[in-house]
Amino acid sequence: MTGFAEPSPTQTALLLLGRGSDSDSERGVDCPGDLPPASDPTLLERARVAKEKLGDRLFILGHHYQRDEVIQFADVTGDSFKLAQQAAARPEAEYIVFCGVHFMAESADILTTADQKVVLPDLAAGCSMADMATASQVDQCWADLEASGVADDVLPMTYMNSSAAIKAFVGRHDGVVCTSSNAKRALDWAYERKGKVLFLPDQHLGRNTVVREMGFDLDDCVLYNPFKPNGGLTERELRDAKIILWRGHCSVHGRFTLDCVEEMRRKDPEVNILVHPECKHEVVEAADYVGSTEYIIRALADAEPGSSWAVGTELNLVRRLANEHPDKNISFLDRTVCYCSTMNRIDLPHLVWALEELVEGRVPNVISVEPGEAAAARKALDRMLALP
Numbered sequence: 001m002t003g004f005a006e007p008s009p010t011q012t013a014l015l016l017l018g019r020g021s022d023s024d025s026e027r028g029v030d031c032p033g034d035l036p037p038a039s040d041p042t043l044l045e046r047a048r049v050a051k052e053k054l055g056d057r058l059f060i061l062g063h064h065y066q067r068d069e070v071i072q073f074a075d076v077t078g079d080s081f082k083l084a085q086q087a088a089a090r091p092e093a094e095y096i097v098f099c100g101v102h103f104m105a106e107s108a109d110i111l112t113t114a115d116q117k118v119v120l121p122d123l124a125a126g127c128s129m130a131d132m133a134t135a136s137q138v139d140q141c142w143a144d145l146e147a148s149g150v151a152d153d154v155l156p157m158t159y160m161n162s163s164a165a166i167k168a169f170v171g172r173h174d175g176v177v178c179t180s181s182n183a184k185r186a187l188d189w190a191y192e193r194k195g196k197v198l199f200l201p202d203q204h205l206g207r208n209t210v211v212r213e214m215g216f217d218l219d220d221c222v223l224y225n226p227f228k229p230n231g232g233l234t235e236r237e238l239r240d241a242k243i244i245l246w247r248g249h250c251s252v253h254g255r256f257t258l259d260c261v262e263e264m265r266r267k268d269p270e271v272n273i274l275v276h277p278e279c280k281h282e283v284v285e286a287a288d289y290v291g292s293t294e295y296i297i298r299a300l301a302d303a304e305p306g307s308s309w310a311v312g313t314e315l316n317l318v319r320r321l322a323n324e325h326p327d328k329n330i331s332f333l334d335r336t337v338c339y340c341s342t343m344n345r346i347d348l349p350h351l352v353w354a355l356e357e358l359v360e361g362r363v364p365n366v367i368s369v370e371p372g373e374a375a376a377a378r379k380a381l382d383r384m385l386a387l388p
């Protein structure tokens, strides 16, 4: 096999891999305190020593999209849902260090005990998709649905990739959280209860699931734009729709285009195109296989030796999978670098800084959800956990 071909760097991607505040991020603030320089050759050893000193008091969670330099210190790796479950299963750990993004750390805080502290090594590690639905925008949307006379027939549902405030909104309105693995099951549950769903915040996961897996037409979906009066929709459109999709998307998966798919097929007619359901509908329609991060990992593990795969998901994960399966030709679907820039803010200096602060008895960057909000969000999460 030829080994993993690195996509070309773009200036934006390289900039985003550096430090500094990002005005577009969910929590656009720098890490407080003295960060060790990235060039410090002792960083790996410092992380190892701090982790050893903290022992069972510490549990480190690492999302699949994290850098290799960070993921090697994770006690468990997984997607956001698996990591939240793992946090909940470790009541003895005093500190949960979450190498992921803000909404994931919030979910971990909601599912862990009041005594446990969830730490996010860089508070600027937000999620651009979660940022696309704020609590006040969603309140306005619900008021629009009420004014249009449809709210009574709508069940709100949110993807895990949303803030605790949005999960709490959904919990208060008898709705449910979903992940990319159980979106269809959650939608089935929703349609047993109501005639319509308000799907937050990822339009692509919502559209791809109802059209590909539930037989809906594209015309059954409408897109609510929070920046337009009434979401840019007429009362009739709201009444006729089966699903009201929020106008949000993932800035990483949204980059893959039909051109990328066609180019890969031109280069290698035998290639299998494997993408995440956060990709645009036309990309998903053109792909051979579609599934969650855990599905992608399994599909590549089970693939025939010698088979070729072009994968449309975050670059750190695709590169890691290519390195883990050198007997298969695994490439990245885009021509250029495509990291989750906010996820990449958690680097080795931030991890070392957070761990050494804990060793010193200081708990930095605690993510704490207000108890009332946490209780409402937990209802929506528990309904997901109870799905058949």
Ligand code: SF4
Residues within 6 Å of the ligand: 065, 101, 126, 127, 128, 129, 130, 161, 250, 251, 252, 253, 314, 340, 341, 342, 343
């Ligand atoms: S990959 Fe997309 S959805 Fe996931 S954390 Fe990054 S921006 Fe958010």
